[in-house]
Amino acid sequence: xxxxxxxxxxxxxxxxxxEYVVGNKIVHAVSDVSLEIARGETLGLVGESGCGKSTLGxxxxxxxxxxxxxxxxxxxxxxxxxxxxxxxxxxxxxLIFQDPIASLNPRRRIGDIVAEPLVIAGVRDAKERHxxxxxVLNAVGLDPAxxxxxxxxxxxxxxxxxxxxxxxxxxxxxxxxxxxxxxxLDVSIRAQILNLLEEMKARFGLTLLFIAHDLAVVxxxxxxxxxxxxxxxxxVAPSEELFARPAHPYTAxxxxxxxxxxxxxxxxxxxxxxxxPSPIAPPSGCRFRTRCPRADERCAREVPELRPVGPRQSxxxxxxxx
Amino acid sequence: MNGAALLxxxxxxxxxxxxxxxxxxxDQVDLHLAAGQTLGIVGESGCGKTMLSxxxxxxxxxxxxxxxxxxxxxxxxxxxSAEALRKLxxxxxxxxxxxxxxxxxxxxxxxxxxxxxxxxxxxxxxAAAKRRSGELLAAVGIPxxxxxxxxxxxxxxxxMRQRVAIAIALSCEPKLLIxxxxxxxxxxxxxxxxxxxxxREQKRRHMAMIIITHDLGVVAGRTDDVAxxxxxxxxxxxxxxxLFKQMHMPYTEALLAAIPKLExxxxxxxxxxxxxxxxxxxxxxxxxxxxRCRYAAGRCESEKPPLVPAEMAAHQYACFHPIRxxxxxxx
Numbered sequence: 001x002x003x004x005x006x007x008x009x010x011x012x013x014x015x016x017x018x019e020y021v022v023g024n025k026i027v028h029a030v031s032d033v034s035l036e037i038a039r040g041e042t043l044g045l046v047g048e049s050g051c052g053k054s055t056l057g058x059x060x061x062x063x064x065x066x067x068x069x070x071x072x073x074x075x076x077x078x079x080x081x082x083x084x085x086x087x088x089x090x091x092x093x094x095l096i097f098q099d100p101i102a103s104l105n106p107r108r109r110i111g112d113i114v115a116e117p118l119v120i121a122g123v124r125d126a127k128e129r130h131x132x133x134x135x136v137l138n139a140v141g142l143d144p145a146x147x148x149x150x151x152x153x154x155x156x157x158x159x160x161x162x163x164x165x166x167x168x169x170x171x172x173x174x175x176x177x178x179x180x181x182x183x184x185l186d187v188s189i190r191a192q193i194l195n196l197l198e199e200m201k202a203r204f205g206l207t208l209l210f211i212a213h214d215l216a217v218v219x220x221x222x223x224x225x226x227x228x229x230x231x232x233x234x235x236v237a238p239s240e241e242l243f244a245r246p247a248h249p250y251t252a253x254x255x256x257x258x259x260x261x262x263x264x265x266x267x268x269x270x271x272x273x274x275x276x277p278s279p280i281a282p283p284s285g286c287r288f289r290t291r292c293p294r295a296d297e298r299c300a301r302e303v304p305e306l307r308p309v310g311p312r313q314s315x316x317x318x319x320x321x322x
Numbered sequence: 323m324n325g326a327a328l329l330x331x332x333x334x335x336x337x338x339x340x341x342x343x344x345x346x347x348x349d350q351v352d353l354h355l356a357a358g359q360t361l362g363i364v365g366e367s368g369c370g371k372t373m374l375s376x377x378x379x380x381x382x383x384x385x386x387x388x389x390x391x392x393x394x395x396x397x398x399x400x401x402x403s404a405e406a407l408r409k410l411x412x413x414x415x416x417x418x419x420x421x422x423x424x425x426x427x428x429x430x431x432x433x434x435x436x437x438x439x440x441x442x443x444x445x446x447x448x449a450a451a452k453r454r455s456g457e458l459l460a461a462v463g464i465p466x467x468x469x470x471x472x473x474x475x476x477x478x479x480x481x482m483r484q485r486v487a488i489a490i491a492l493s494c495e496p497k498l499l500i501x502x503x504x505x506x507x508x509x510x511x512x513x514x515x516x517x518x519x520x521x522r523e524q525k526r527r528h529m530a531m532i533i534i535t536h537d538l539g540v541v542a543g544r545t546d547d548v549a550x551x552x553x554x555x556x557x558x559x560x561x562x563x564x565l566f567k568q569m570h571m572p573y574t575e576a577l578l579a580a581i582p583k584l585e586x587x588x589x590x591x592x593x594x595x596x597x598x599x600x601x602x603x604x605x606x607x608x609x610x611x612x613x614r615c616r617y618a619a620g621r622c623e624s625e626k627p628p629l630v631p632a633e634m635a636a637h638q639y640a641c642f643h644p645i646r647x648x649x650x651x652x653x
Binding site: 048049156157158159186187188189190191192194195198213214215216217219220221222223239240243253254255256257258259260261262263264265275 | 366367479480481482509510511512513514517536537538539540542543562563566576577578580581582583584586587588589590591592593594595596598
């Protein structure tokens with residue numbers, strides 16, 4: 001395979017399938033998902049709870065074994081890697097979680113928490129570790145002198161998320177998966193953290209997979225957006241295009257459901273019908289058809305493939321809106 | 323305020339003793355709500371909005387000290403007996419919480435919980451209560467209600483559970499429904515459905531409703547009045563239309579600006595509010611928002627701004643440097 005470091009995508013997911021066994025049933029969490037993220041790009045991944053977006057993020061890091069498919073990071077297949085090779089690769093990829101307080105060990109001091117990736121990576125020099133921790137804490141807007149010796153409970157949710165971001169950055173990764181990083185935060189703090197992520201991305205040359213259920217939040221930071229429903233991708237498009245001209249009826253439904261802070265815009269009547277079906281027994285054909293106003297018998301029969309409808313826009317729908 | 327108020331909250335303060343000293347969760351709040359009206363209370367975590375709703379419901383933690391008066395339907399709730407309060411909460415004063423799992427009993431079926439409520443408070447017989455339960459579940463948009471009656475809460479999705487919690491809250495035809503972050507735990511499509519459901523039932527029953535939320539978007543199209551809270555106080559209060567047309571309090575403006583908007587191009591830095599709310603056990607002498615406020619100057623740090631009326635008496639704000647220009651904040 002020809003690889004050109006500059007133009008090849010940093011991450012390429014090919015036909016990824018992830019399933020869980022619950023009792024004697026199979027949960028189809030991620031079904032045949034393919035996507036690419038270019039170097040320096042932010043790909044937003046949106047969908048409702050249970051659509052498989054977090055599972056997809058974890059499967060990229062090999063924290064969930066894939067049933068089939070490939071995860072190519074910088075040209076190398078992570079699904080085929082094991083042991084030391086995988087551990088080395090993981091230093092280049094980091095993860096930030098939704099609940100910043102729950103993802104910090106309450107009994108450890110912030111200095112140790114942020115230094116831990118360095119310890120695991122084998123940085124033995126305590127002075128070097130200290131310097132790198134101070135540098136990264138400064139970068140996320142925390143004063144190392146007032147932070148290092150303290151415990152997580154002494155910080156607010158927004159500050160804890162800054163600490164989590166510092167921990168993710170301390171190994172100078174290339175790629176960060178942000179799994180609902182601002183959902184647990186207040187509106188005023190959310191904007192601070194989103195701005196910080198953008199700043200860190202520019203400063204450290206990061207590539208991001210930004211997972212969230214809030215479309216407006218995703219739009220604020222993403223170059224392209226992938227919409228996921230019940231384990232499958234519905235639509236992938238540059239942010240501006242996706243929001244201006246959604247092609248998939250599900251994308252349109254998500255957009256209409258967002259509450260607008262303007263009393264002159266009356267909430268749309270009956271924007272959404274019903275709830276997502278269970279991923280244990282997803283509908284045949286198009287998985288969205290049970291809630292879709294455009295569904296017909298073809299949708300029940302045939303799984304729609306993700307196909308291009310514009311220069312950079314792809315949609316998996318038999319009856320797209322554009 | 324048109325007509326007699328169904329609910330009057332008069333100079334209500336709530337103090338909680340903590341190891342770090344006294345925590346004033348709610349500070350001198352006045353609110354009025356007429357029958358059939360909807361009030362939105364907006365604020366971030368820790369601003370006292372939930373404590374205020376607890377004070378209205380008389381469900382404060384045991385150690386909390388309540389000052390001021392809560393008059394509901396002509397009665398001062400602070401001086402009601404436990405039995406009278408129980409009756410009131412059962413019949414006229416209902417609440418829906420953020421997490422429906424905390425209000426539903428996990429070991430009882432949906433049917434048992436609904437039927438029990440109806441039998442206890444409306445004195446219906448078993449058959450009538452069961453019939454009514456089915457009707458209520460259907461009214462809140464639960465498909466196949468008869469089957470749902472025999473299911474347990476864990477067998478339902480989050481959205482369905484919230485519908486059941488709303489059905490129970492509506493079961494005794496309350497005069498006032500307090501919805502405390504009713505959709506925060508739910509997905510955006512389900513949130514829209516639940517908000518629609520609440521609005522529909524509120525109109526149909528001519529019920530008064532308080533929606534407590536951190537999201538200005540939730541209250542914009544669905545309330546008559548909005549009260550914005552910060553650090554335990556109401557800092558701006560207005561008819562919803564008037565508020566969104568012209569915000570006077572810098573905090574309200576900053577809160578609205580900090581919400582990511584769909585119209586904004588990607589990678590536009592958000593106008594974040596720097597810093598964070600003050601420690602409620604260390605109240606500031608002046609305006610609580612002053613350390614984060616870009617207009618703060620002079621007496622903001624030494625004096626608490628009182629809530630004063632703007633052009634119209636119903637629109638009030640607590641600020642020494644109010645925003646006056648009629649800028650369209652949502653454009």
